[in-house]
Amino acid sequence: MRAMDEAPGLLESQLVQAAYRNADWWRRTTVNHIERTERVDLNRLRTTISGCLLWLDTCLERPEICEPDLLSAFIQQFARLAGSGGQSRSDHSVVAALDQCINWTEGTGEQAASLYRARAIFFRTRVAESRERLSSLQSALSQAIPGSRDWIGTMVDLSEYYVEISRYRQAVRIFDDIRIDAIPDDVQDRYECATSLCRGVVLFSSFRNITQAETCLARACEMETNISGDDELAGWVARAYRYRGRIAELRGKPATALRLYLRGKAIQENLPMDAVVLGFFHLRIGELLAGHKLLSASRDHLAAGRRFFTAGANFGSGTLQADLGYAALYAAQQRYRDAEKIIQEALRASRRIGFRRGELLCLGYLILLQLRGGHLLRVPVSCAGAALTLWRGELSRNNIVGLLCNMPAMLSLAIRRMSDKWGHKRATERLAMCPCELHEHMEL
Ligand SMILES: [Zn+2]
Numbered sequence: 001m002r003a004m005d006e007a008p009g010l011l012e013s014q015l016v017q018a019a020y021r022n023a024d025w026w027r028r029t030t031v032n033h034i035e036r037t038e039r040v041d042l043n044r045l046r047t048t049i050s051g052c053l054l055w056l057d058t059c060l061e062r063p064e065i066c067e068p069d070l071l072s073a074f075i076q077q078f079a080r081l082a083g084s085g086g087q088s089r090s091d092h093s094v095v096a097a098l099d100q101c102i103n104w105t106e107g108t109g110e111q112a113a114s115l116y117r118a119r120a121i122f123f124r125t126r127v128a129e130s131r132e133r134l135s136s137l138q139s140a141l142s143q144a145i146p147g148s149r150d151w152i153g154t155m156v157d158l159s160e161y162y163v164e165i166s167r168y169r170q171a172v173r174i175f176d177d178i179r180i181d182a183i184p185d186d187v188q189d190r191y192e193c194a195t196s197l198c199r200g201v202v203l204f205s206s207f208r209n210i211t212q213a214e215t216c217l218a219r220a221c222e223m224e225t226n227i228s229g230d231d232e233l234a235g236w237v238a239r240a241y242r243y244r245g246r247i248a249e250l251r252g253k254p255a256t257a258l259r260l261y262l263r264g265k266a267i268q269e270n271l272p273m274d275a276v277v278l279g280f281f282h283l284r285i286g287e288l289l290a291g292h293k294l295l296s297a298s299r300d301h302l303a304a305g306r307r308f309f310t311a312g313a314n315f316g317s318g319t320l321q322a323d324l325g326y327a328a329l330y331a332a333q334q335r336y337r338d339a340e341k342i343i344q345e346a347l348r349a350s351r352r353i354g355f356r357r358g359e360l361l362c363l364g365y366l367i368l369l370q371l372r373g374g375h376l377l378r379v380p381v382s383c384a385g386a387a388l389t390l391w392r393g394e395l396s397r398n399n400i401v402g403l404l405c406n407m408p409a410m411l412s413l414a415i416r417r418m419s420d421k422w423g424h425k426r427a428t429e430r431l432a433m434c435p436c437e438l439h440e441h442m443e444l
Pocket residue numbers: 285297301434435436437438439
C-alpha cells in the first residue's frame with residue numbers, strides 16, 4: 001500500500017529530474033530560444049528578453065548539461081537583444097547573469113572570448129565611452145584564439161568602439177601587428193573584409209582620406225558573395241554599404257547613396273534583428289531624403305528609425321542622431337525654430353552622455369541653421385562652443401591639422417543635409433523618390 005502511495009510521486013519526481021537533466025531537452029529548448037530571439041517582433045522585444053533571462057537562470061542552475069558552444073551562441077544572441085532592448089532596471093540582472101556564465105566557463109578551463117564579446121555588446125548602447133565595454137572587449141581579445149572567428153570579430157568590435165569615442169589611431173592600430181601569414185586560409189576572406197571595413201570606417205570618420213575610405217569599403221562589399229550562412233560577415237558588409245552611402249552623399253550622388261543604403265538595409269533585414277543597426281539605416285535614409293525635399297518619405301524613415309531606437313531603449317548616440325534627423329527635416333520645411341529647439345536639446349543630451357562627436361555635430365548643425373535663418377549674431381557663440389568641444393574632445397585625441405583640413409568635407413555633408421539651395425548645386429544626380437516598401441509613392 002505504502003509503495004503504491006509513494007510510487008506516483010517518486011516516479012514523477014524521477015521523470016522531472018530526468019527531463020531536467022536531459023541534455024537533449026536542454027539543447028532543444030536553447031535552440032528554440034535562439035530562433036525566437038532571431039525573429040523577434042519589435043513589440044515583443046522586452047517580453048522575449050525576460051524569457052531569455054529566465055532561461056539563462058535555468059542554465060546556470062545546471063551548467064553541467066549545457067553545451068558551451070550552444071550556450072555561448074544563445075548568450076550572444078541574448079546580449080544583442082538585451083543590449084538593444086534592455087530596460088535599465090533589468091540591467092543589473094543581465095550583467096550578473098553574463099558574469100556568472102563567464103565565471104563558470106573559465107572555471108571549466110574553456111576560453112570565454114565569445115561571452116566577453118556578448119558582454120561588450122550589452123554595453124554598446126549604454127554610454128558613448130564605457131570602461132565596461134572596453135574591458136570586456138580586451139578580455140575577449142586576450143582569450144580568443146588567434147585566427148579564430150571570435151578573434152577577428154573582436155577586433156572589428158574593438159575598432160568600432162574606438163571610432164565611436166574618436167580614437168581613430170587606436171582603431172586601426174589593432175590590425176597593425178597582425179601578419180597575414182598568421183591568418184588561416186579558411187578565414188582569410190573574413191579577415192580581409194574585417195580589415196577593409198575597419199580601415200574604411202576610420203578613414204571616413206576621421207575625414208583623413210575619403211577616396212581611400214571608398215576603396216576600402218568597396219573591397220569589404222566584395223565579400224557579399226560569401227555572406228550566406230555567415231551572419232557576422234553579412235553584418236559587416238551591410239555596414240560597409242551604409243558608409244559607402246554616406247560617401248556617395250558627400251560626393252553629391254544622392255541616388256547612388258540611396259541605392260547603397262537600401263542594399264545594406266536589405267542585407268541587415270535578413271539578419272537576426274538588431275534594433276540599433278536598423279535604426280541607423282532608417283536615420284541615414286531619412287536625412288538624405290529630407291535634404292532632397294522628399295519630406296513625406298523622409299518622415300516615414302525618421303519615424304521608423306526612432307521606433308527602432310525607442311524599442312531598443314538606446315541611451316547612446318542613436319536617439320540623439322535621430323533627433324538631428326528631425327532637425328534636418330524641419331530645416332527642409334523651413335521650420336527653423338523647431339529645428340533649433342531640437343538641436344539644442346540634442347546638444348544638452350550629448351554633453352550629458354559625453355558624446356563628443358555628437359556634440360560637435362549638433363554645434364555644426366546649429367551654426368548652419370543660424371546662418372540659414374539669418375541669426376548671424378548667434379553664430380559666433382556657437383562657433384566658440386564648437387571650438388571648445390574640439391579642444392576638449394576630438395583635438396586632444398587626434399591630429400588638429402588633419403581634422404581642420406577636412407572640416408570642409410564634414411561641413412559639406414552637413415550643408416547638403418540641411419540645405420536645399422547650397423548643397424544641391426554640385427549634385428550630379430537627382431533624387432526623385434524612395435523606392436522602398438515603406439511608403440506609397442506619393443511624391444513621384
Ligand atoms: Zn523609403
